[in-house]
Amino acid sequence: MVTKLSKLERTATVHQDNLFDSKYQSDGIYYEDITFQDILFDSNYRGGGLFVIDSARIRVNNCFFIHFTTDGILVERGHETFISSCFLGQxxxxxxxxxxxxxxxxxxxxxxxxxxxxxxxxxxAATGVILRGQANIVTGVHSYNKATYFGGIGILVKAAQNRIANCYLDFNAIVIEDPAQVHVTNGYFLGDGNIVLKSIKELDGQFTTIDQVVIDQNNVNGMSLRSTVGELTVAGNGTQWVADFSSVLMFPNRINHVRYSFYTQGGLVGFPASAVTNVSNNVVIVESEKAVNGVVSIVVDQHNMIMDRTVFFTLYSQEWIVGAGILMGVN
Incomplete structure (x- = not known):
């Protein structure tokens, strides 16, 4: 145990291509139920702090990592390593x-x-957190390790099915490579802190599908806020209400789901029919059959759900109506 769960002294990390194959996750567990608590890991600029390999149910709690040159904490293979209430810095x-x-x-x-x-x-540190595996959750992380201006990254996501919640990106970014099933919620971004969606393969054009990637409920300071979910309210007296989400949504010309509520004012008698008549270039148009003084609240998103087909809105071939809160296409 001492040789594998010990101070890491090395110059580079070698990650196997089949690191996350099921046999490596289930058959190669050698250490279990170990707790590191109230420990100072001082690497003295000779390597890393803690190397956890082929282990399950490991707890690293209330520890301090300083003077590392490679990794403060490196976890390879295994699963269920819980790291909490720790401070790390080179x-x-x-x-x-x-x-x-x-x-x-x-x-x-x-x-x-x-x-x-x-x-x-x-x-x-040059990079605060790197996620190379799946089904990890990062909560309450404050990263001011190195500013984006100097090439630093707060959280680097290199695998699918990860969750980042309630984190504070302090002058650095969350970088997600080839995003798939990644949730970033309730974040706070200061200075140059932002979210970067990065393809490690060369792209010619725009993203063709956005599959189960949600960016929502974040806060920023000094920058415009982008999301995969948008909500706007438009008031007016007439037959048409236009909501432009182009300054809100992350991806251009892509809305996969629309929900809207129609409120009438001024004592109107009856229930005027209304419908979504156009969705293009991240603009939603709602029209009514007759002029009314109304307020339209519209919610849109850009991500696909499980078992969800991409919805293509074509004004000329289909009419889109809303009933019981569900968007339906009528040929």
Missing amino acids: HSTVGADKGEKDFSGTGIDLASNDNAITDVVIFS
């Missing part, structure tokens, strides 16, 4: 360090599935 700093542009290494590298990072601060 150099001792409280931010705006004059040597920030030279920070290197990674705070936490999860090359494993089914792990959790909770209430962790990464205060100096």
